[in-house]
Amino acid sequence: MPSAALSTLSRRRWLLAAGAAAVAVPALAQVAVGSASRLRHLVPAEQLEQSAAQQYAQLLQQARAKGALVPDGDAQVQRLQAIARRLIPFTPPWNERARQWQWQVALIRSDEINAFCMPGGKIAFFTGILDKLRLTDDEVAMVMGHEMAHALREHAREQLAKNSATGIGLSLGAQLLGLGDLGNYAARLGGQLLSLNFSRSDETDADLVGLEIAARAGFNPQAAVRLWEKMGTATGSNGQGLNFLSTHPSGPQRIRQLQANVPKVQGLYEQARRR
Template sequence: MRGLGPVVLGMALLAAPAAWARDGVEVGGNSAFSKLVPAESVEQTAKTQYLQTLQQAKQQEALAPANHPQLVRLRRIAQRIIPHAAAWNPRARDWQWEVNLIGSKQINAWCMPGGKIAFYTGILETLKLNDDEVAAVMGHEIAHALREHARERMGKSAATNLGANLLSQLLGAGQLGQTVIGGGAQLLSLQFSRDDETEADLVGLELAARAGFDPRAGITLWQKMGAQNKGAPPQWLSTHPAGKNRIAEMEKNLPRVMPLYEQAKKS
């Protein structure tokens, strides 16, 4: 959205509610707390931390080369999902998307703000994920970035720890956000709420379905997660186990996304 005039920006804002009214899942708008922290600052911080993570993996000879079969597969799946991202967040059109694979036994994957994606070989090999299940994982992680959950958590931290109302009046919301960013926020260690996780599940289902991946794989994915962890939460969702309620919520929303999947298969 940078460089667009106020008229175009206003049109984009007016168009935003249509994203929630169209066919697919319904999760409402993004949290107002995210507005306390500048998106550009969060995305720049994400880029810096992403590069640091990749450099560390490279030093440990754990960063997969571009011709690694699993990385080729991940990037192919991402190429199908990413075109559907902007419907959920217009900023995604300008993101410099990246997908990388890190050699590790961790059952883990994530997407930082700005479209910086990483998978660990452990989640692919241990759970023996098929393409539809990989799309469910990737859709879930991309959804966190599109819904700006990290930015929201940082905004809530600002409101709680710094007194958002007072500082916004004295400094302006932008400076408040810079204060939070300058505090050394570690994006990989941020923990999302149950509501955030539910949103990511549902938006991820829709992203996968629109990309032509079977959204029912989201159910088998979480069943595999539960079996692997024997009921304990997996490492990548340390405070938010899948559980029967989570799977039930996805099952309830399958009728909303299955037509999208069927339509995508025809196109």
Template sequence: MLAAALALAAGAAWAQVDVGAASSLRTLVPAETLEQSAQQQYAQLLEQARAQRALAPEGNPQLRKLRAIAQRLIPYAAQWNPRARQWRWEINLIGSKEVNAFCMPGGKIVFYTGILNQLQLTDDEIAMVMGHEMAHALREHARERLVKTQATNIGLRLGAQLLGLGDVGTLAANLGGQLLTLKFSRSDESESDLVGLELAARAGFNPQASVTLWQKMSQASGGEGFGFLSTHPTGPDRIHELQANLPKVQKLYEQARR
């Protein structure tokens, strides 16, 4: 199924939504180093969940649904980041009341049952969450955030190239634990909203679900355990922006549904 979808994506005419060029700052952190660090952190997270008997088994219906949705989204990822062709994508589900989901560099995805159950997400809404998180990884927002964080901590500036990649790369190798708590900028969020919306629309998921998703998020934002909202703030402006973006991807959705 994935091979067929990849072939379809490769043969499709590609006209991406415009989100501008990715920040050159991210190049100060080697992608390979950060992806390896993410893999280590991901493995530790899964091991902890397994020890707590919270890691969903292979036959879990919700996990199977998540993986089926991912199979539809992944074929369109490499158009946003060629490295995604080599990523070993993984999708897992952890039993927890926490309302959260994320995609780490290298394509490591986790959903918590809290976000599925408490918000009663439809398949289309799940695709919007997943597409958004994949977009953060594809646009390498974590690489950029980590550079900016370390620039503050150790006095790096745009001339940090003079220090050599090894200095920043060494820092990146030890930053896996920060990947789960990074707070992206508002521009990162807007970019991921639009890129994720396009990924989902191309995969045949209704773009309107992005609006209903964030309406649910907004209504539930006062609840406890909303880890997703700690790093993905919501509000009327975000919903209005999503509504304004719907026409940009509507034709892609219609083409996917033919």
């Protein structure tokens, strides 16, 4: 068979395999989001999660050395951990790998308005987002659910796959025999995890998935609208410490979209409150 035909056949087989492995939207989901990206399969999930765990540990070690890591006995840390414990049981339908994740929650002293969840369930909040925005528990749950959703939907894995495919001139045909050196490359890419910019569709995805997870856990979905109204107000301030908003832009369209989806999960919230 001519090499060109072999290349076309190989590409089709790869696409079919990637499609078969794509994470489906849970059957009982109330929000409408698409299936997770097929491209993410170019980066091995286990290696990326291991790399994220190492980077997270280094981050906490550095924060501890600077006296910036808030101890576990602190009331704010316990508050974050309690909210996480309510959200975590509702994560596996969005990603089966979440059942095995070793979830962690940390609080770092910083004026930055920021929070994140790395692949594998490694969560960090900065004190600035809690203090400057005076977040209620419901609003914290919306932030945390949003960040969890990025990890569950493997947006970082997808973005790194795009970066790696471009950076090393990936040949799809060569990857059919096993991902070549891409697995090792994925480990090195872990250092980019805190500097990734997600797409507008990724942000919408995380908004809606996080909204549903939080509602199922008994947090008021109306808080998502209030949260982003607060974010919008913060955007109009002096602009200092708004790292969260640089990667999670606020705006009327985002708020309208959340308002349209709150009624879809309101029943889940009310049911959770009756439990």
